[in-house]
Amino acid sequence: MALVEINNLHKSFGSNHVLRGIDFSVEQGEVVCVIGPSGSGKSTLLRCVNLLEVPQEGQVIVRGEDITDPDCHLDAARASIGMVFQQFNLFPHLSVLTNCAVAQTTVLKRKPEEAEKIARANLDRVGLTDKVHAFPAQLSGGQQQRVAIARALSMDPALMLFDEPTSALDPELVGDVLTVMRKLALEGMTMLVVTHEMAFARDVADRVVFMDGGVIVEQGPPAEVIGNPQEERTKLFLKRVLDPTHVQDN
Amino acid sequence: MTSPADTVVRKGLSPRKRAQRSRLIQYAILIALVLFALFSANWGQIGSVFFKPEFIKATFQDGVLQALVKTVEYTAGAFVIGLAGGTLLALMRLSSVGPYRWIATAYIEFFRGLPAIVVFIAFSLLPLAFEGMTIPFDPYGVVWLALGIVASAYMAEVIRAGIQAVPKGQIEAARSLGMSPGLALRKIVLPQAFRIVLAPLTNDLILLVKDSSLVFIIGVAATGYELTGFGRDLANTYSNLTPIVVCGFCYLIITLPLGILVRRLEARAEKSR
Numbered sequence: 001m002a003l004v005e006i007n008n009l010h011k012s013f014g015s016n017h018v019l020r021g022i023d024f025s026v027e028q029g030e031v032v033c034v035i036g037p038s039g040s041g042k043s044t045l046l047r048c049v050n051l052l053e054v055p056q057e058g059q060v061i062v063r064g065e066d067i068t069d070p071d072c073h074l075d076a077a078r079a080s081i082g083m084v085f086q087q088f089n090l091f092p093h094l095s096v097l098t099n100c101a102v103a104q105t106t107v108l109k110r111k112p113e114e115a116e117k118i119a120r121a122n123l124d125r126v127g128l129t130d131k132v133h134a135f136p137a138q139l140s141g142g143q144q145q146r147v148a149i150a151r152a153l154s155m156d157p158a159l160m161l162f163d164e165p166t167s168a169l170d171p172e173l174v175g176d177v178l179t180v181m182r183k184l185a186l187e188g189m190t191m192l193v194v195t196h197e198m199a200f201a202r203d204v205a206d207r208v209v210f211m212d213g214g215v216i217v218e219q220g221p222p223a224e225v226i227g228n229p230q231e232e233r234t235k236l237f238l239k240r241v242l243d244p245t246h247v248q249d250n
Numbered sequence: 251m252t253s254p255a256d257t258v259v260r261k262g263l264s265p266r267k268r269a270q271r272s273r274l275i276q277y278a279i280l281i282a283l284v285l286f287a288l289f290s291a292n293w294g295q296i297g298s299v300f301f302k303p304e305f306i307k308a309t310f311q312d313g314v315l316q317a318l319v320k321t322v323e324y325t326a327g328a329f330v331i332g333l334a335g336g337t338l339l340a341l342m343r344l345s346s347v348g349p350y351r352w353i354a355t356a357y358i359e360f361f362r363g364l365p366a367i368v369v370f371i372a373f374s375l376l377p378l379a380f381e382g383m384t385i386p387f388d389p390y391g392v393v394w395l396a397l398g399i400v401a402s403a404y405m406a407e408v409i410r411a412g413i414q415a416v417p418k419g420q421i422e423a424a425r426s427l428g429m430s431p432g433l434a435l436r437k438i439v440l441p442q443a444f445r446i447v448l449a450p451l452t453n454d455l456i457l458l459v460k461d462s463s464l465v466f467i468i469g470v471a472a473t474g475y476e477l478t479g480f481g482r483d484l485a486n487t488y489s490n491l492t493p494i495v496v497c498g499f500c501y502l503i504i505t506l507p508l509g510i511l512v513r514r515l516e517a518r519a520e521k522s523r
Contacts, residue, residue: 052422079428089423093441102437103427148423155427 001064003028003159003190004049009058011044018044019055020214026159031191033201033222036211037237042194045211046163049192050081063158079107082152082160086167088144090136096123096147097132100154108155115154122150126180142173146180153184160184162193198241202226210234298490305492309484314493317480318500324393324462324476325504329455331398336405337440343410354406361403370396370467389470396468401458408454412447413439449515456508459501477501 002025011019018041026032034042047053048060051067051074060067067077091099100119104110110118123132126146136144145165152160162181166174178200185191185204195201201208201222208225210218210233218231229235263271342354361369373396377383385391416439424434444451463478475483481497 050426052426075425075428075430077428078426081426083423083426085419085423087419089417089419091420091423091438091442093445103424103429106433106437107428151427 002026002061003030003063004192005059005061006045006049007059007061009045009048009055009060011041011048011053011055018214019048022058022214022216024209024216026190026192029188029190030206031185031189031204032193032207032209033205034192034194034209034211035196035198035201035237035241036217040211041214042211043163046161046192046194049159049161050078050083052083075107079103079155080158082149082155082157084145084148084152084160084162084165086164088136088141088148088168090144090147090151092136094135095132096128096134096136096139099136099147100151103151104154118156119150119154122153123147125153125183126150127176140173141169142176145169145177149177149180149184159190159192162191162195164194164196166195166197196241198226198238210237212237300491300495302490302492305488305490306496308488309481309493309496312480312484312493314477314480314496314500317475317477317497318503320474320480321459321462321476321500322504323390324397324465325455325459327390327394328397328401328458328462331394332401332405332454332458333451335398335402336409339402339406340409340413341435343406344413358403358406361400362407364400366397366400366461367464367467369400370464374468389468389474392468393462393465393470397458397461397464400461401454404454404457405451408447408450409443411450412443415446416442446519449512449519452508452512452515456505456512459504459508 004024004026006022006024009019009022009024010017020041022041022045024045034045036042044053048055049062051060055068058068062077062081065072065077067074091102094102097116097119100122101112101115104115104118105112108115120129120132123129126149128143128146128150131139131143131147136147139147149160149165165181166177169177174197178197181191181193181200182204193201193205203222205222207219208222209216210225210229210231212233218225218229218234224230225234226238229238262268339354339358342350343358345351345354373392376385385395387394420438420442421434424438425431429437462476465474465476466479466482470479472483477497477500481494484493485491
């Protein structure tokens with residue numbers, strides 16, 4: 001059974017029909033990168049997986065549980081789905097350590113000592129052992145994003161969602177975050193990543209999904225989707241992304 | 251080649267010279283007014299009406315410090331009630347349940363639009379209207395309630411603005427970690443909201459210090475006098491304004507440090523932005 005299964009997903013914001021019938025699944029241990037032009041609905045799709053956006057139609061089944069069902073214990077389901085945001089969204093009033101511990105103690109009801117131990121272990125994993133007592137504002141963007149990853153990992157999630165995790169970073173800080181994500185992938189974490197980092201998608205993803213206009217246009221192994229795209233829209237997008245200086249000749 | 255600026259007429263004083271001359275004139279007017287005040291005023295009489303040393307001494311002996319303490323006590327209790335009520339009202343205004351929003355809006359608009367003195371008059375008449383009615387912690391209970399009811403309406407709007415100023419991403423992050431709406435509110439949103447409104451809330455506290463002067467409307471016993479009631483009583487007794495002046499300075503002892511605190515908080519908020 002797939003870890004995430006999405007059936008016929010539709011989402012509109014007012015008259016803007018953002019997702020137009022998405023069928024899609026993620027297997028246990030799989031790393032899936034979602035690429036596509038801005039406005040293609042890829043972030044909305046990701047945000048539907050933990051129901052930060054509520055779809056108008058369709059099902060989102062995570063670990064056999066339909067989270068679009070009103071009877072679903074959504075908070076419990078969310079606790080097992082880690083999410084990393086483009087803008088980090090660390091809690092500015094809490095220290096790095098507390099950022100990673102607060103949901104453990106309040107949601108998972110772990111003892112404070114246990115939560116702290118787990119938080120420290122995960123901060124160690126992202127290479128920020130020396131920053132446990134710092135506050136988010138004292139950290140660089142790359143460090144903040146790695147804390148955000150540690151915060152999500154501290155909940156022992158079955159699945160990690162990454163919503164353009166490096167798009168808000170200065171170029172020289174992108175590498176640190178991608179290195180952490182690469183390590184996670186190697187450790188077997190199930191990951192769904194919305195990204196513009198084509199090199200990351202090519203090297204790390206098991207599968208690449210190309211979205212445009214609210215539908216999945218093409219998907220498959222990175223060598224096929226990025227290396228040898230079949231659809232015209234995919235080709236055009238990749239040409240623009242891989243060679244931004246290319247001037248389109250009409 | 252001619253630019254459009256070349257056609258601007260250049261005659262008379264340059265703008266900078268003109269500004270300099272205007273400043274000089276303003277200083278001259280100020281000095282003239284001060285000199286006039288210095289020579290025309292009857293300083294002896296002013297001193298004996300407003301700053302008579304023996305009455306200053308008498309004001310202290312009669313217990314201006316106790317009155318100062320009372321003012322602080324009345325204000326502090328009302329602030330606590332205002333803060334609790336204001337937070338509750340703010341949450342009601344942001345509720346997804348329509349009637350809660352309506353009730354909170356009606357309350358806030360009503361008590362913000364009313365002069366505080368009207369509320370105090372109403373409270374002073376309550377025991378007459380409802381015979382035998384008592385409010386606990388006399389006289390504190392009545393004062394805290396009357397002041398707190400008005401303060402909560404003001405603070406509700408400030409706190410609501412603070413809650414809404416917390417970025418949406420904070421709530422999303424909290425919810426994505428599995429926190430319930432209530433938990434996210436308590437642990438993530440409210441702590442940040444109160445940080446944001448610390449300066450404006452301190453401003454409300456300053457207003458509250460001054461509003462506590464309305465306590466004399468309720469007619470508390472002499473032992474319950476705060477600064478204004480105490481000063482007025484003493485000024486009547488001595489037929490001299492010195493006690494009122496002393497009490498006025500006592501208000502400044504409370505409000506000036508608070509004002510400095512507000513500016514510090516604002517500067518800090520500006521820096522962390």
